[in-house]
Amino acid sequence: MHRCMQMPQPLKTDLQAKAVVRASTSLLKVSADVQKLYSDPYIKNRKGIFEYILGGSVDTKLLDIRVFDEATKKLVYAAQTGQAQTNEESNCPLCALGHDANKHKIWKLAEMDADHVAAWSKGGATALKNCQMLCKTHNRAKGNK
Numbered sequence: 001m002h003r004c005m006q007m008p009q010p011l012k013t014d015l016q017a018k019a020v021v022r023a024s025t026s027l028l029k030v031s032a033d034v035q036k037l038y039s040d041p042y043i044k045n046r047k048g049i050f051e052y053i054l055g056g057s058v059d060t061k062l063l064d065i066r067v068f069d070e071a072t073k074k075l076v077y078a079a080q081t082g083q084a085q086t087n088e089e090s091n092c093p094l095c096a097l098g099h100d101a102n103k104h105k106i107w108k109l110a111e112m113d114a115d116h117v118a119a120w121s122k123g124g125a126t127a128l129k130n131c132q133m134l135c136k137t138h139n140r141a142k143g144n145k
């Protein structure tokens, strides 16, 4: 009697089957998320995408994102506005340099946009120290880098 014919593997328990389904579902989700992030032009560090997703999609530093987050904008806005009020000039540094009515204008946060001091396209980081708030007009004039 030869024993070369192996018996088929015993059926997986229901629990195991469910775990397999769960694993492949989350793999599908991961690859969909990766696809989405890969096609996002605002993400600079593509190599960080997998690490970001596998880490639960929380550590955005891994992505080196091209847009400033709200917390950064608020911090920079508050610092700039405080400084501007002390100097009695506009909190948009470019308006403050000008000679028109906006020279002393204090813009609201919603009227301003974050700008990369060193252009993002030239390797300027999306980090607090590379962020300045400009009024929307000046931000547009500077070009959306």
Ligand SMILES: [Zn+2]
Pocket (backbone or CB within 6 Å): 092, 093, 094, 095, 096, 134, 135, 136, 137, 138
């Ligand atoms: Zn301005």
